[in-house]
Amino acid sequence: MKSSKLAGAIAAIGLSAVLASPAAFAAEEQFFPVIAYRTGAYAPNGTPWANGYVDYLKLTNARGGVNGVKLIWEECETAYATDRGVECYERLKGKHGGATVVQPLSTGITFALTEKAPVDKIPLITAGYGRSESQDGSVFAWNFPLLGTYWMGADVLVQHIAKKEGGFDKLKGKKIALVYHDSPYGKEPIVLLQERGKMHGFDVQLLPVAHPGVEQKATWLQIRQSKPDYVFLWGWGVMNSTSLKEAQATGYPREKMYGVWWAGAEPDVKDVGEGAKGYNALALQHGAEKDSKVVKEVLEKLHAKGQGTGPKEEVGDVLYMRGLISSMLAVEGMRAAQGRYGKGKRITGEQMRWGLENINLDQKALDAMGLAGVMRPVQTSCLDHMGSAWARIHTWDGKKWNFSSDWYQGDEKVLRPMVINAASKYAEDKKIVRRTPDDCKK
């Protein structure tokens, strides 16, 4: 009797222990750190990105998770400072079972984390920013500049103005001024523009602007003096609107100004209004997409129930969409990884890397996610961590952004040798052995 009581007690304790264990009944969860900035000089641009990023994670959960795995996240504020970004990374990388992907939204932070990622085995997604040569996955095994790099963006801009002028040969003798944020981000396109300049005979005038870019009078006086045929704007935050205001104050035609995709959103122009009319910028595939299905779903499933992130009116704006698509790419990387390593299971950082190297979003998949017309198909590989090299131009009409060009594809004949050379140099400096096709299968 005594022994049966003892056995019963042991069974009860065992059962209660099992019941108390969250792992026994809780669904699997996957942790996504959100490294963002909602304060500081770049808050007006960082906030909508973060809202879109978090909203897509919420939407994924509302859709039932990734094969049943729920997403959890924690946000850390960097204020766009590299040191704080690294601190956020260190703080979050081990939380909730460990981070499996990080998106720092800063080229400076990306540079700092590029050497940490291989050690921690956490992939970095830098959709539309970061090091351009990190497209080469055989050297930069953990960096994913998905959808576009600055070299690709600058290449598309040169293609566009060549088309406007009537051909590449018409660029001979022209002058392009690059007004850029004096930081690793702003300096990225210089090498591509100089290469293209040598090929087609145009001059590149370099005009750095110190952080945060609120004083540009001297820069625009130089533009007024040198009268460039085009101005390329590689700014971020308040620098962009200040450039447009100075262009207006010095009478430089906004129609001849072309911004990178980080200088082509609502916060860059809404304060300038009519003064920015005619200004063009690259669209990293998408623009403002208020009418897209995915935006309608976000509004219906999240904001209508009071569960959305940020103001409802900004859902579908350019930077909101950038955050949403960045989040979608991480989720699809996870889904691809689950396809190989087990549906409905949490994945590791290494498995996530495999997933990101095997993203294959065809038109059917994009349509199913509500992204029809928003972006083109994306297919990554072990060697190509960018997955797509398409972009188009949109133009501000004083009230909203409208697409004003066809699609352009970055020219592989120009870009590929530059990527390979720069990646090889990096590999040599850091003593990295290039991955082979066999390594890619692992």
Place this chain on the structure above:
Amino acid sequence: MSFFLETLLGGLMSGMLYSLVALGFVLIYKASGVFNFAQGAMVLFAALSMARFSEWIPEWLGMDNLLMANLLAIVVSVVVMFAVAWLIERLVLRHLVNQEGATLLMATLGIGYFLDGLGQTVFGSDIYKIDVGMPKEPVMMLESVFEGGILINKEDFVAALISAMLVLALTIFFQKTSTGRALRAVADDHQAAQSIGIPLGRIWVIVWCVAGITALVAGIIWGSKLGVQFSLQTVALRALPVVILGGLTSVPGAIIGGLIIGVGEKLSEVFLGPYVGGGIEIWFAYMLALMFLLFRPQGLFGEKIIYRD
């Protein structure tokens, strides 16, 4: 030649705008001996208040008159800045009477961080617009004298005029009114001023109120020019070389210093920048100020302090 003149004029007008912010530093230092590191935060806070109330008031009152909305927003913002000044005196400065200058300086750093956070929490961290009708399009002048003429930025020109008027008003206030003299007495020695019956608390509230109004004017002008957002507080960094050069205790020094710094940084960026890679104007302004300090440590117009044992 016309390009040189354009750069020179552009520098002079920028310099006047720096002076406007520098005045805030000078006012508080002159009247209380405190170097106010919160000046940039005050400019941002005042501009946020102006931008948001000019947007909210028409909504609350159902009106669409821009002029009336701006006037009401200015009145409300003045009240807000007075309230900030009163609270700073009550909660911070009152408890630090006769403390070391370094203690007061650290207190202003804290006030600055607090105002930065409070402003963004209460008013938001987006980009907001101040539309007080400042002209945006440029104008060409002296076209018959120089080929192509000289381009003048009308917005900067109007802003420079407003700055000049404010400086004039402040100079009269400090030199010709009894309150102005009391402010100067307090700056010289807190205890001595108290011993002859000058109410220290009231004087500090007054000077922070005046600095608040200066911050509001600077915030409206800079906010109209750049849009109101966090970066606005960094314009205070542009004013630091101005007060170093002009002297911490001189209102005219803030003006002359502003003009020298404005012209110096624009000419250096345009004519020297291309030889050294550009982007030099910010550090050049500090270098210029430091060079002046080598010869006149008290700045161009600052009071020379002589200690006798």
